[in-house]
Amino acid sequence: MSVHISAKKGEIAKTVLMPGDPLRAKYIADNFLTDAKLVSQTRNIYFYTGNYKGKEITVGASGMGFPSIGIYSFELFTEYEVETIIRIGTCGAYSTDLKLFDILNVQKAASESTYAKFAWGIEEDAISNQGSVFDKINETAKELGLEAKATNIHSSDIFYRKDPAVPEIALRHNCPAVEMEAFALFANAKHLGKNAATILTVSDIIPTQEQISADQREKALRTMMELSLETAIKY
Numbered sequence: 001m002s003v004h005i006s007a008k009k010g011e012i013a014k015t016v017l018m019p020g021d022p023l024r025a026k027y028i029a030d031n032f033l034t035d036a037k038l039v040s041q042t043r044n045i046y047f048y049t050g051n052y053k054g055k056e057i058t059v060g061a062s063g064m065g066f067p068s069i070g071i072y073s074f075e076l077f078t079e080y081e082v083e084t085i086i087r088i089g090t091c092g093a094y095s096t097d098l099k100l101f102d103i104l105n106v107q108k109a110a111s112e113s114t115y116a117k118f119a120w121g122i123e124e125d126a127i128s129n130q131g132s133v134f135d136k137i138n139e140t141a142k143e144l145g146l147e148a149k150a151t152n153i154h155s156s157d158i159f160y161r162k163d164p165a166v167p168e169i170a171l172r173h174n175c176p177a178v179e180m181e182a183f184a185l186f187a188n189a190k191h192l193g194k195n196a197a198t199i200l201t202v203s204d205i206i207p208t209q210e211q212i213s214a215d216q217r218e219k220a221l222r223t224m225m226e227l228s229l230e231t232a233i234k235y
């Protein structure tokens with residue numbers, strides 16, 4: 001057990017898939033894993049461990065934002081000997097160059113957040129994915145005939161804001177989309193020498209206010225789920 005995860009030692013696999021939403025974790029366990037066992041539900045943040053094509057995998061939620069994924073990813077890496085975390089999330093597109101349901105494989109996460117600096121003394125405002133998993137996702141996408149666009153993204157503390165302009169940091173780092181967790185995940189993995197990647201599905205086009213429905217958010221994410229599972233079994 002760790003402070004925020006009640007699984008026993010040995011109940012979490014070496015590779016963890018991490019959506020923001022606990023119900024997305026449940027959906028993956030119910031629809032893709034065999035012999036899935038609920039190993040933690042502290043604070044209703046569900047973690048399931050089961051098998052995918054014979055390989056043991058854990059799927060567990062991060063919650064929303066840097067503080068939340070910062071806690072869960074740190075405890076997984078340090079108290080459960082997890083080696084690889086693949087975040088699977090949704091994102092908003094800053095321009096109509098991206099379309100709903102496009103899949104992104106994150107190169108760097110750029111952020112105004114002080115999380116990396118105050119947690120680990122990492123001064124950069126853009127942190128790369130860590131280890132080999134980004135390349136494995138690209139390789140797996142090719143095998144599956146999927147397009148996973150390699151791109152930088154903006155990781156933000158903010159979902160609702162007054163100013164509709166694209167934030168300066170997103171322009172400076174050439175980020176066509178925004179989400180709220182990858183920067184802290186990459187910071188923890190960089191500090192601890194672990195593998196971390198983020199796959200995102202575009203759920204909102206911010207300038208036109210197009211968005212996928214709450215129901216679609218669960219099921220339309222199946223392509224991204226399959227891509228992450230097919231990648232995870234390579235570890």
Ligand SMILES: O=P(O)(O)O[C@H]1O[C@H](CO)[C@@H](O)[C@H]1O
Binds near residue numbers: 063090091180181
């Ligand atoms: O779909 P998830 O993984 O939760 O990711 C995105 O959705 C949430 C906001 O609606 C934030 O957590 C953001 O990063």
Ligand SMILES: O=c1cc[nH]c(=O)[nH]1
Binds near residue numbers: 090091093180204206
């Ligand atoms: O962080 C996020 C996630 C989805 N859509 C957004 O606009 N922002």
